[in-house]
Amino acid sequence: MSTTAIVTGGARGIGKACAEALAAKGCDIALIDLLEDDMAATAKEIAAAHGVKTLTFTADVTDFARAHAIVDEVAKAWGRIDVLVNNAGAPNPKPILEITEDEFDRTIAVNLKSCFNYIHAAAPIMLAQEGVARIVSMSSLNALSGGVTSAVSKHSYAAAKAGILGLTRSLAKEFGPKIAINAICPGVIATDLLKRMITNSHDSLVRGIALGRMGAPEDVASLVAYLATEPHMFMTGQHFVVDGFQWSC
Ligand SMILES: NC(=O)c1ccc[n+]([C@@H]2O[C@H](COP(=O)([O-])OP(=O)(O)OC[C@H]3O[C@@H](n4cnc5c(N)ncnc54)[C@H](O)[C@@H]3O)[C@@H](O)[C@H]2O)c1
Numbered sequence: 001m002s003t004t005a006i007v008t009g010g011a012r013g014i015g016k017a018c019a020e021a022l023a024a025k026g027c028d029i030a031l032i033d034l035l036e037d038d039m040a041a042t043a044k045e046i047a048a049a050h051g052v053k054t055l056t057f058t059a060d061v062t063d064f065a066r067a068h069a070i071v072d073e074v075a076k077a078w079g080r081i082d083v084l085v086n087n088a089g090a091p092n093p094k095p096i097l098e099i100t101e102d103e104f105d106r107t108i109a110v111n112l113k114s115c116f117n118y119i120h121a122a123a124p125i126m127l128a129q130e131g132v133a134r135i136v137s138m139s140s141l142n143a144l145s146g147g148v149t150s151a152v153s154k155h156s157y158a159a160a161k162a163g164i165l166g167l168t169r170s171l172a173k174e175f176g177p178k179i180a181i182n183a184i185c186p187g188v189i190a191t192d193l194l195k196r197m198i199t200n201s202h203d204s205l206v207r208g209i210a211l212g213r214m215g216a217p218e219d220v221a222s223l224v225a226y227l228a229t230e231p232h233m234f235m236t237g238q239h240f241v242v243d244g245f246q247w248s249c
Helices: 013-024 036-050 064-078 101-128 155-175 192-197 202-207 217-229
Strands: 004-008 028-033 054-058 083-086 133-138 179-186 239-242
Touching: 004 013, 004 064, 004 101, 013 028, 013 036, 013 083, 013 217, 028 036, 028 064, 036 054, 054 064, 064 101, 083 101, 083 217, 101 133, 101 155, 101 179, 133 155, 133 217, 155 179, 179 217, 217 239
Parallel strands: 004 028, 004 083, 028 054, 083 133, 133 179, 179 239
Antiparallel strands: none
8 A cells, every 4th residue: 555645735835845755755645725726737747757646625724624524535545644744834924913813813723723623634544544654744933933034924923833833742742653743944945935925135035044045845845755754764743944044034
């Protein structure tokens, strides 16, 4: 039976790179995203390049019931769920005194509750099957630093991404030894999300990065693939910073 992976927010950006990296390791890939056309194109690309099976689900990751229905459908189709990548997320640049209650709730739902939804749905299946399953969730450098760029870093997003770290740490104890669960804290990664949000100039951003460039989605995806598929992987409950060492912004 082949290895199976679910990637939320897999239509583009970091999620797409994660799906590609996992497919390159031989995983069948189920994608979940709001962007139906982009997701279909990604699934087609991955299937053609790596000969793996794909499934696509157009859904909002904040929907708890839909998360359960999707995960159950994947498990029914493929028999098991080995990997869950909680990647879907979106920033909210509003300062705390300007953000509305609904906007704050939405940022927490998209970035944090989404992880709860898919973990809540997938964990019972992972715990019941043979072998050790893997979960990787996409936090952010914002969770640790309070902000990478002036636009992306506002408080609701930082709070949601910090919540992922607490969830990860506590669930590692709950789910061990059957599930290894880790989080990644990317710094400045060149994706559509970042292009839409940053106000800092490219040069001023890169000046504060020790490796002298913005990250690429593949820089994050290679670590996700390691955490999700490497047999000699002895980490759980951890977060890993992928930022080229962002010492200033
Ligand atoms: N790009 C960066 O610099 C950066 C830095 C730190 C953390 N991150 C995190 O990495 C993850 C991926 O970011 P990215 O830069 O690739 O962004 P992106 O906007 O390029 O891609 C995000 C994907 O998630 C999907 N998505 C968003 N909200 C959704 C929802 N409610 N339901 C279903 N799908 C949804 C989008 O449609 C999109 O396909 C996010 O969690 C983001 O917060 C990104």
